[in-house]
Amino acid sequence: MSQIFTLEQANRALCFVRPIAEDLRKLWVESNEKxxxxxxxxPILEKIExxxxxxxxxxxFCRDIQNGIxxxxxxxxxxxxxxxxxxxxxEINHWHGLKESFKDxxxxxxxxxxxxx
Numbered sequence: 001m002s003q004i005f006t007l008e009q010a011n012r013a014l015c016f017v018r019p020i021a022e023d024l025r026k027l028w029v030e031s032n033e034k035x036x037x038x039x040x041x042x043p044i045l046e047k048i049e050x051x052x053x054x055x056x057x058x059x060x061f062c063r064d065i066q067n068g069i070x071x072x073x074x075x076x077x078x079x080x081x082x083x084x085x086x087x088x089x090x091e092i093n094h095w096h097g098l099k100e101s102f103k104d105x106x107x108x109x110x111x112x113x114x115x116x117x
Contacts, residue, residue, distance in 0.1 A: 003059025003073060007108065010072035010083045011091050017060050021068040021087045024051050028065045069102050076108065083108070 005013065031044040048065070055062050055070070061082075063069045068087025075081065076095045084094045084105045094105040 005059065005072045005074040005083060007074065007083060007092060010074060010085075013058055013060060013072065014085065014091065016058050017055065017070055017085070018087070020051050020054055020058075021062070021070060024048060024062065024065045025068050025087065027051070063102060067102075071096075 027044055027048050031041045031048070034041045034044065052062055059072065061071045061073075063071055070085045070087075071082035072085070072092065073080070074083050074095075076083075080098055081095045082098060083092045084096050084102060085092045086102070093108055095108055096102065096105040
């Protein structure tokens with residue numbers, strides 16, 4: 001993991017991540033509509049790729065474009081985890097293990113969330 005977030009840092013990053021997640025969702029819908037109609041989706045896919053690179057620069061990972069699921073590397077209970085956020089949520093309140101997914105996420109205990117193990 002390159003960028004490591006505290007819960008506070010990850011929540012502050014949402015001001016950058018949220019609009020990108022919203023754009024990605026719109027682009028995803030647009031690409032599916034154009035694909036169904038047999039239209040060229042290449043320009044849309046380039047925009048999606050650019051948005052995903054923007055997320056990487058922030059240090060976040062997009063796990064699901066359609067549902068706006070993002071992960072932020074961090075530590076919880078002295079264990080490396082991903083803080084997990086979904087588009088529509090006000091802040092990050094969940095985490096899951098590095099080899100787990102959104103369906104495995106658990107509620108955070110903020111007092112046990114630190115920057116380092």
